[in-house]
Each structure stands twice: as C-alpha cells, then as structure tokens.
Amino acid sequence: MIEVQSLYKSFGKEAILKDVSFHVQKGSIYGLLGSNGAGKTTLMRIIAGILKQKNGHVRVLEEEVFDNERIKQKVVFLPDSLYFLPQYTTRQMADYYSKMYDSWDEERYQKLKRLFQLDEKRKISQFSKGMQRQVAFWLAMSSMPDVLILDEPFDGLDAVMRQKVRNVMIQDVAEREMTVLISSHNLREVEDVCDHVGILHQGEILLERDLDDLKADVHKIQVAFQEEAFHPEASGLDILHQEKRGSVFLLIVRGNEGDISAEMKKHRPLVYDRLPLTLEEIFIYEMGGVGYAFENIIV
Amino acid sequence: MRSKTLSFNKEIIKQDFRNVGWVSIVYFLGLFFTLPMQLFMEMSREEPRIPNGHGLFSSIFTYELQLFFLFVMPVLMAVFLFRYLHVKGASDFAHSFPMKRGRLFNHHILSGVILLILPILLNYLILFITAGVADVESYYKVTNLSYWLWLFSSMTLLIFMVGVFVGTLTGLSAVQGILTYILLVLPAGLYTLIAFHLSSYIKGYSGDVVLEQSIQYFSPLADLVKFQRYGPDTAEVPVGTIPLIIYSVVMAVFYIASLFLYKKRPLESAGRALAVRALNPVFKVGVTFCFALFGGMYFTVSQYEYGWMITGYLIGGTVGYAGASMLLEKTWRIFNGRHLKGWFAYGAFTGALIALIPFLWQNYESYVPERSEVDRVYVSGGYWQYQSMVNEEMDIPFITSPEAIQSTIDLHEQLIEVSDPLEGGRDYFFFVYQMKDGSEIYRQYSVDDKEVSEAKKAVYETEGYKNIQYPVLALESDKVNQISIDSYSGQGRKEFYDPEQITGFMEAVKEDIEGMSYEDIVTPRGLYSGVHFTVDGDPDNPFHFQLHLSFEKTMDWLKQEGFYEEAMTLPEDIHRADVYRWPQNHDFPHTDARFILDRLKEAGVEPLEVKGNEEIGSLMEGQSNQEKGAYIVAFYFDERYSDHYEVLSFDNGQAPGFIKEHFE
Numbered sequence: 001m002i003e004v005q006s007l008y009k010s011f012g013k014e015a016i017l018k019d020v021s022f023h024v025q026k027g028s029i030y031g032l033l034g035s036n037g038a039g040k041t042t043l044m045r046i047i048a049g050i051l052k053q054k055n056g057h058v059r060v061l062e063e064e065v066f067d068n069e070r071i072k073q074k075v076v077f078l079p080d081s082l083y084f085l086p087q088y089t090t091r092q093m094a095d096y097y098s099k100m101y102d103s104w105d106e107e108r109y110q111k112l113k114r115l116f117q118l119d120e121k122r123k124i125s126q127f128s129k130g131m132q133r134q135v136a137f138w139l140a141m142s143s144m145p146d147v148l149i150l151d152e153p154f155d156g157l158d159a160v161m162r163q164k165v166r167n168v169m170i171q172d173v174a175e176r177e178m179t180v181l182i183s184s185h186n187l188r189e190v191e192d193v194c195d196h197v198g199i200l201h202q203g204e205i206l207l208e209r210d211l212d213d214l215k216a217d218v219h220k221i222q223v224a225f226q227e228e229a230f231h232p233e234a235s236g237l238d239i240l241h242q243e244k245r246g247s248v249f250l251l252i253v254r255g256n257e258g259d260i261s262a263e264m265k266k267h268r269p270l271v272y273d274r275l276p277l278t279l280e281e282i283f284i285y286e287m288g289g290v291g292y293a294f295e296n297i298i299v
Numbered sequence: 300m301r302s303k304t305l306s307f308n309k310e311i312i313k314q315d316f317r318n319v320g321w322v323s324i325v326y327f328l329g330l331f332f333t334l335p336m337q338l339f340m341e342m343s344r345e346e347p348r349i350p351n352g353h354g355l356f357s358s359i360f361t362y363e364l365q366l367f368f369l370f371v372m373p374v375l376m377a378v379f380l381f382r383y384l385h386v387k388g389a390s391d392f393a394h395s396f397p398m399k400r401g402r403l404f405n406h407h408i409l410s411g412v413i414l415l416i417l418p419i420l421l422n423y424l425i426l427f428i429t430a431g432v433a434d435v436e437s438y439y440k441v442t443n444l445s446y447w448l449w450l451f452s453s454m455t456l457l458i459f460m461v462g463v464f465v466g467t468l469t470g471l472s473a474v475q476g477i478l479t480y481i482l483l484v485l486p487a488g489l490y491t492l493i494a495f496h497l498s499s500y501i502k503g504y505s506g507d508v509v510l511e512q513s514i515q516y517f518s519p520l521a522d523l524v525k526f527q528r529y530g531p532d533t534a535e536v537p538v539g540t541i542p543l544i545i546y547s548v549v550m551a552v553f554y555i556a557s558l559f560l561y562k563k564r565p566l567e568s569a570g571r572a573l574a575v576r577a578l579n580p581v582f583k584v585g586v587t588f589c590f591a592l593f594g595g596m597y598f599t600v601s602q603y604e605y606g607w608m609i610t611g612y613l614i615g616g617t618v619g620y621a622g623a624s625m626l627l628e629k630t631w632r633i634f635n636g637r638h639l640k641g642w643f644a645y646g647a648f649t650g651a652l653i654a655l656i657p658f659l660w661q662n663y664e665s666y667v668p669e670r671s672e673v674d675r676v677y678v679s680g681g682y683w684q685y686q687s688m689v690n691e692e693m694d695i696p697f698i699t700s701p702e703a704i705q706s707t708i709d710l711h712e713q714l715i716e717v718s719d720p721l722e723g724g725r726d727y728f729f730f731v732y733q734m735k736d737g738s739e740i741y742r743q744y745s746v747d748d749k750e751v752s753e754a755k756k757a758v759y760e761t762e763g764y765k766n767i768q769y770p771v772l773a774l775e776s777d778k779v780n781q782i783s784i785d786s787y788s789g790q791g792r793k794e795f796y797d798p799e800q801i802t803g804f805m806e807a808v809k810e811d812i813e814g815m816s817y818e819d820i821v822t823p824r825g826l827y828s829g830v831h832f833t834v835d836g837d838p839d840n841p842f843h844f845q846l847h848l849s850f851e852k853t854m855d856w857l858k859q860e861g862f863y864e865e866a867m868t869l870p871e872d873i874h875r876a877d878v879y880r881w882p883q884n885h886d887f888p889h890t891d892a893r894f895i896l897d898r899l900k901e902a903g904v905e906p907l908e909v910k911g912n913e914e915i916g917s918l919m920e921g922q923s924n925q926e927k928g929a930y931i932v933a934f935y936f937d938e939r940y941s942d943h944y945e946v947l948s949f950d951n952g953q954a955p956g957f958i959k960e961h962f963e
Contacts, residue, residue, distance in 0.1 A: 012576060045391060049394075049395070050394045050395055050566055051567055067399055067400055067562075069397050069398060069402075070397075071397075072398075076395075077395040079388070079391055081388055082388075083388035083391065083392040084392075085314055085317075085392075087317065095310060096314065099309070100308070100310070101397065
C-alpha cells in the first residue's frame with residue numbers, strides 16, 4: 001500500500017532523511033513515531049506527493065506518488081499546521097474538495113456534520129484550533145480516501161472528540177480497508193489506535209514492529225526460587241532486562257509465553273507471576289540494549 | 300475520471316477570483332477613469348481641447364496614468380495570484396490535491412489572464428459603443444481603439460508573465476515584486492551602466508550613441524515611457540506592431556520558462572529568497588556587479604577622477620554583496636569569514652577584469668580607418684547634433700573630398716594620442732565614418748582643444764566641415780520665405796521678404812563662410828547678430844547661424860542695402876564698456892574670458908569705464924571665445940540690467956591705443 005525504499009531527502013546541504021525504508025500494509029494503521037526534528041513531517045509530505053525525494057522510491061498503491069494525479073486522487077494529507085483557503089466557510093471548502101476529489105461523498109459529509117455539530121456556514125478562521133481540526137477531519141473523511149496521512153492529528157482535540165475521530169477512522173479501516181499513516185511524537189497517543197509502529201530517529205527508521213506481535217512476544221515476569229541455583233544467563237532465555245531484589249528476579253523476556261513458563265517450571269519457582277507491560281516499557285527495554293536513550297525519543 | 304483530468308476546475312478559478320478579483324476591479328476603475336471618463340468630461344466641455352493625433356495615447360487620456368496602471372496591476376496580479384507558492388502551509392495545501400503541477404499552474408495563469416484582460420476589454424467595449432452613438436472622431440478612431448486594445452493586452456500579459464516567472468523563481472512575495480521590476484528594466488539598466496563605464500575606460504567609445512540608438516529595445520517599460528506625446532511627426536503609437544509581436548513572443552518564452560520552473564520547483568523553498576539554489580551565486584554576483592557599476596558611475600559623475608571611481612566600485616560592490624547575502628540568508632548578521640572570503644574572491648576577479656578591459660579593447664582604441672576605405676565622414680562637436688539630423692531625416696552634410704577626409708583622419712589620430720576618457724575636456728569631437736563596405740564607425744572624444752589645434756584647424760578650414768558647421772551653405776535661396784536678423788543688444792531687428800534681397804544676402808553669406816579662416820570660426824570678431832530663416836513656411840529649422848563682423852562681404856551688402864543699422868549692434872546701443880587687464884599670473888580652473896571676467900568682478904578690480912561712441916566702436920572689434928589675451932572688455936547694454944552683458948577680448952597687438960595707454 002505504502003512502500004518507502006532507501007529514501008533520501010535533503011534541504012540544501014542538510015540531510016533530513018537518510019536511507020528510510022518501511023512498508024505499510026493495506027488496511028493497517030501505522031504509527032510513525034519520532035522526536036521533534038526527526039523528519040516525520042518531511043517524510044509525510046513526500047509520501048503525500050508534495051515534495052520530491054532526492055533518491056529512493058516512494059510507492060503508494062503500487063505507483064510513484066510524486067505529482068501523480070491518479071494516485072493522489074486516493075490520498076488525503078492532513079498537515080500538522082492546518083491550512084484553509086482564506087475567508088472560506090466549511091461549506092465552501094467542501095465544494096472545493098468535491099471538485100478536487102472524484103470520490104467525494106456528499107452523503108458522508110452530511111452524516112459527519114451531525115457528528116461534529118459545527119456550523120458549516122461559518123468562516124473557518126473564526127473557529128478554535130480544535131474545531132478547525134475537526135473541520136479538517138470532516139473534509140478528509142468525506143473525500144473517502146484509500147490512504148489517509150495524518151501529521152500529528154490529535155493536537156488540540158479533547159478526549160471526547162479524539163474518541164469520535166478515532167471511531168470514524170477505524171470504521172473506515174474496517175469497512176473499506178482504508179490505510180492510515182499517523183505521525184506522532186507521543187507513543188501513548190497512538191498506542192490504542194495503531195497496529196504497527198515505526199520509529200524515525202535522525203532521519204532513519206530505527207525499528208518497525210507489529211504491536212500485537214510485540215505484546216505477545218515480550219513478557220515481564222517475577223520469579224523467586226528456593227535455591228540460589230538459578231542463573232538467568234544460563235537459562236537459555238532471551239532476557240532483555242533483569243533485576244534482582246533479594247531472592248526475587250524481575251525479568252523482561254522475549255519469546256513464546258509457553259516456552260518461558262516451561263523453562264521456569266524446571267527450576268521449581270516459589271513465585272511465578274506475569275506482570276502487565278506497557279508499550280513504552282517494551283520499547284525502552286528493546287532499545288535499551290541498543291544503547292539509545294529511548295525515553296528522549298518518544299516520551 | 301480521465302475526462303475530469305482534462306477538463307478545467309472551476310473551483311480554482313472561483314477561488315482565484317475571491318482572492319485577487321480586487322486587482323481586476325482596481326485595474327478596471329483605473330482605466331475607466333483615465334479613458335471613458337476623460338472622454339465624457341472632455342466632450343461636455345464648452346471649449347474642448349484640440350486632440351494631438353495620438354488618439355487614446357494622448358495627454359487628454361492621461362497616457363502617464365494609463366501607464367501607471369499598466370505597470371502596477373499585472374505585477375500585483377502575479378504577486379497575489381502566486382502568493383500561495385511562497386507560504387509553506389498554502390503551498391502544501393495547494394499541492395496535496397490530485398492535480399498535476401502543470402495543470403494547477405495553468406489554472407492560475409488562466410485566472411490571471413481573464414482577470415487582467417477583462418478590465419481592458421470592458422473599457423474597450425465602453426469606448427467602442429461610445430464611438431457608435433456619439434461623434435468621437437476627433438478624439439479617437441476605431442482603428443486607434445483596436446490598437447489600444449492590442450497594445451494594452453500584449454503589454455499587460457507580458458508584464459504579468461514576467462511577474463509570474465520571477466514568482467516561480469523566488470520564495471518571497473516581496474522579492475518577487477521587486478525583482479520583477481528589476482528584471483523589466485535590468486537589460487536597459489545594465490546596458491546603460493556598461494556603456495557608461497566603457498566610455499570612461501575606452502578612448503573613442505561613445506556611450507551616448509549606444510544608448511540613444513537602442514535603449515528602448517532593452518526594456519518594455521522604457522519603450523512605453525519613451526513615447527513622445529508632444530511635438531509633431533513622431534511615432535503615432537507608443538509601441539509599433541513589430542515590437543508588439545516580439546513582446547508577445549517574449550511573453551510566450553516567459554510562460555514556457557515559468558511552466559518548466561513551476562514543475563521543477565522544490566516546494567520546500569517557500570520563504571527562501573531564491574527557489575532554485577543553483578541561482579544563489581549568480582544572484583549574488585549579479586547584484587554585487589550592478590551595485591559596483593552603479594557606485595562607480597555615481598562617484599565618477601560627481602568627481603571625474605579615477606580614484607573616486609575605484610572608491611565607487613568598492614562601496615557599491617560591498618553594499619551590493621552585503622545586501623544580496625542578507626536577502627539570501629534573511630538576516631542582517633552576515634559578517635563572518637565565509638562571506639569575507641567570497642567578497643575578496645569577487646574583488647580579485649573584478650579587479651582583474653578592470654585591468655584587462657583596456658587590453659581587450661586596444662584594437663578598438665587605436666583603430667583609425669584607412670582613407671581608401673572611407674566613403675565619407677561626419678565630424679562635429681557632439682553626438683546630439685548628428686542624432687537630431689538623423690531624427691528629422693535631414694540630409695547629413697558628410698565630408699566627401701579625399702583631402703578633407705585625410706585631415707579628419709589626422710585629427711582623429713591626434714585625438715587618440717592626447718585624449719583620456721576619464722579626464723575629458725571642454726572640446727568634444729564626434730566622428731561618424733561611413734565605410735565603403737557599408738558599415739559605420741562611431742567615435743567620440745573630449746579634450747582640451749589647445750592640444751589638437753593644428754589638426755583641428757586643418758579640418759575646420761575644409762569645405763566639408765563648413766558644410767557641417769553651417770547647414771545654411773546647403774540652403775537654396777528660392778526656398779527661403781523670410782530672413783530675420785536680430786542684433787545682440789536686442790535693440791535692432793531686421794526682417795526682409797524680397798526674393799532678390801534674400802538671394803543677395805545669401806550669396807554674400809555663403810561667400811564669407813567659404814572664405815572663413817580657422818580663427819574666424821573659433822574666435823570670431825565683434826558682437827554677433829542671430830540670423831533665422833523661414834523655409835517653406837516653417838520657421839523651425841537648423842539653418843540659423845551667428846553673423847559676426849568677420850563676414851565682410853555680408854557687412855558690405857547690409858550697408859549697401861541700408862540694413863546695417865537695424866541688423867547689427869551699433870556703438871549707440873551700448874550703454875558702457877568696462878575694460879580689464881587680463882591677469883597673467885593667475886591659475887584659474889577655466890581659462891575662458893567670461894569666467895575670468897566674473898572672477899575679476901568678484902575680486903572688485905577697478906575697470907576702465909568707456910562711454911564714448913568712438914571708443915566703444917573700436918572696442919567692438921574684439922574677439923570672442925578667446926582663452927588668452929591682454930585685455931577683457933565687458934559690454935553693458937542697459938544700465939538697469941547689469942546681468943545682460945557680452946565679453947570680448949584683445950591680444951596685445953590688436954588692442955586700441957587708448958586702453959594700452961590707460962593700463963601702462
């Protein structure tokens with residue numbers, strides 16, 4: 001659906017993106033995480049077909065996207081700083097969008113009007129920042145895109161609206177297999193929306209994960225043994241992190257849950273608990289080994 | 300979906316109208332008030348002004364105001380229409396839609412063209428309908444109106460497309476506006492600057508010739524402004540049909556270049572001075588160079604010294620370099636090593652260029668045509684005299700005799716030796732050689748005339764030169780309706796119409812001129828009278844000349860006819876004459892008698908005051924235009940007007956006895 005291969009982009013002499021590759025499948029919601037200045041916005045502008053990369057390939061719906069009218073018909077991009085035509089009302093913007101996108105769905109527009117409860121005859125510039133973001137979603141969703149690209153989409157939305165927007169989006173993903181690419185500097189913000197995440201740091205993708213796999217794959221366990229015979233290193237488990245408090249071990253282990261508990265049972269533990277693990281922790285432990293100060297990246 | 304790709308999107312046009320419709324409305328109103336409204340006002344006057352034959356381009360229709368709108372509105376249109384390109388949010392917005400860049404560009408161009416042509420067309424229609432219902436023949440004809448429509452449409456679109464082109468090149472709207480005008484006058488400006496500097500470096504190079512003959516081809520704005528609405532028989536329309544067609548071609552070139560640039564333009568350049576990074580150094584060097592030339596010209600014009608010229612380059616170049624760097628980096632804090640290095644590199648390069656130019660032009664400087672190759676030659680005291688004859692399509696009195704051509708070539712050779720383009724002098728020489736192969740060679744020099752007086756004398760005494768200096772030699776007496784002679788004092792005036800008298804006068808004058816010596820030409824004797832002719836009913840002609848006492852045959856003729864008392868200044872017309880001794884040991888910046896007289900008066904030197912008619916009569920034999928001598932005489936014609944005086948001077952030998960006695 002979206003395929004980025006060894007992408008390189010620079011502004012003047014300053015390289016913004018160096019060798020970025022990743023892949024977003026049809027019908028998935030992909031979270032692109034990164035700190036400020038990581039190159040998220042630039043990457044999204046390239047995927048939306050606005051900027052042209054210097055090297056590498058950016059394919060959306062199997063075609064190079066830059067200045068590709070046919071592909072861009074199916075792609076809607078919502079930038080982080082919103083822009084509306086000056087002095088325009090939502091209705092006028094809707095007319096503009098409807099002439100731009102062949103797939104514009106007026107019925108959908110009317111339906112969403114009831115959901116957002118905004119006055120379509122009012123000038124958009126008079127709306128608050130949060131309301132403007134709703135207008136942008138409203139217009140984007142009414143254009144019925146196959147690919148939706150959202151740059152920091154939840155800025156300025158309150159919890160209720162955020163939920164509404166998320167529901168509309170997920171509905172489209174479920175019903176018509178819309179593909180969504182969301183960027184954020186905050187993991188917690190996208191944790192409950194995305195099924196895949198990629199982390200962009202200093203112009204490179206550090207890692208890419210399927211969240212469901214990740215959650216099934218990394219475990220936090222607490223064990224205590226009678227004898228002092230247990231050595232985590234010798235156990236043959238893929239241990240990402242360990243701590244020892246008295247006789248209690250706190251371990252972050254990667255691997256199949258069944259295998260881990262079988263291994264533990266061999267040592268006949270006094271205590272064997274599985275503890276809940278947040279996505280953030282998973283990342284921190286995964287990355288910790290690589291030596292990055294991960295907290296700084298996602299916060 | 301395919302069909303939609305090809306069709307045009309009216310929402311974009313609609314949005315453009317909402318955005319820049321006001322420019323169109325202002326343009327309409329501007330033209331409406333300068334054209335139809337002026338016409339209605341004029342027609343309702345009780346005493347309408349007489350139109351001058353330029354129709355809608357005349358002063359009745361305030362051509363200057365029309366030009367103002369023509370220059371300003373298309374640029375505003377280009378700036379505001381493509382404003383979105385220069386704002387990051389707007390640019391991302393516009394280009395995130397499924398529309399190819401070229402198609403989007405064409406939509407905006409279409410809006411711009413419609414919005415600019417509409418006001419012109421509406422005014423055209425108003426004037427067209429008015430012509431149908433009222434009698435406006437004396438103000439404009441329909442052909443003139445159609446030409447107006449064509450001219451305004453072409454020029455509007457040309458200026459608009461230049462604005463669009465600059466817009467695609469830059470990332471700042473303010474820079475777009477300024478650069479558009481710079482680009483519109485740049486060729487002409489550069490041409491002026493370069494011609495000026497070449498004239499200061501290269502002996503014989505005449506910047507005036509180059510500029511006068513072709514400056515309008517280098518800028519559409521100059522072309523439009525140069526239109527003379529006053530005076531007869533100049534062009535009827537500001538821009539001819541062929542230039543208009545050329546402008547349309549240029550416009551098309553700008554359109555294609557803009558479209559190409561628009562497609563290639565990196566959108567992230569919104570907000571940067573230049574969108575195409577490769578142009579940054581070109582821009583910087585260009586601005587620096589132009590500023591340096593301008594600085595050099597400024598200081599040269601005011602100081603005429605080589606040192607000041609270099610100072611001008613330094614100051615101008617530095618200002619230009621700093622300005623361009625500031626603009627490109629959008630900060631005034633540009634004072635760092637990198638820029639200093641660039642500045643030095645530029646300085647070294649141009650320094651080398653300045654040193655090299657004279658070598659490159661050495662052939663030009665030292666070139667003197669071979670006599671055998673010259674068909675004919677024109678020489679005079681300046682380029683303008685020649686140009687005015689060309690403008691008025693007169694027969695130019697070229698020198699054709701081989702001896703005279705040789706004398707001219709000799710003079711030319713001497714001038715090359717003594718002239719210094721930057722020093723200059725009071726005496727100007729302008730040469731036009733027409734070669735046998737059909738080519739023309741122009742040269743211009745200015746020197747102090749003492750240095751070349753021998754060679755100059757040889758040329759001046761030729762018949763050919765006299766034909767140039769005295770066009771009256773070529774005037775046939777049967778074409779003359781009237782001759783008037785005004786004495787210098789302003790008290791006498793003689794007019795005569797009789798063909799016989801006219802013939803007699805002209806024969807005497809021609810004989811005198813043909814026999815004139817160099818001294819008589821350069822430093823004629825006495826107080827002259829102005830002679831004017833009416834030829835074929837036209838009093839405006841170049842045949843007038845100054846009649847001096849040295850025209851002896853003419854003086855005899857005047858006396859014989861009894862015209863002398865009215866035509867020439869008599870001792871009785873002079874209230875008094877002041878005689879000063881010419882100071883010998885002073886170093887004055889100028890050496891002409893009038894300048895020195897003024898210094899003497901300032902210094903309060905006591906003159907010898909002469910009032911007797913006989914004495915004054917003898918003083919009137921003095922010479923004018925001398926640069927050295929023994930005595931200076933100032934003649935006052937009326938005691939109430941001490942500013943109206945004429946100056947003659949005497950060498951020691953020729954001075955009347957009574958002044959010699961007085962001063963000894």
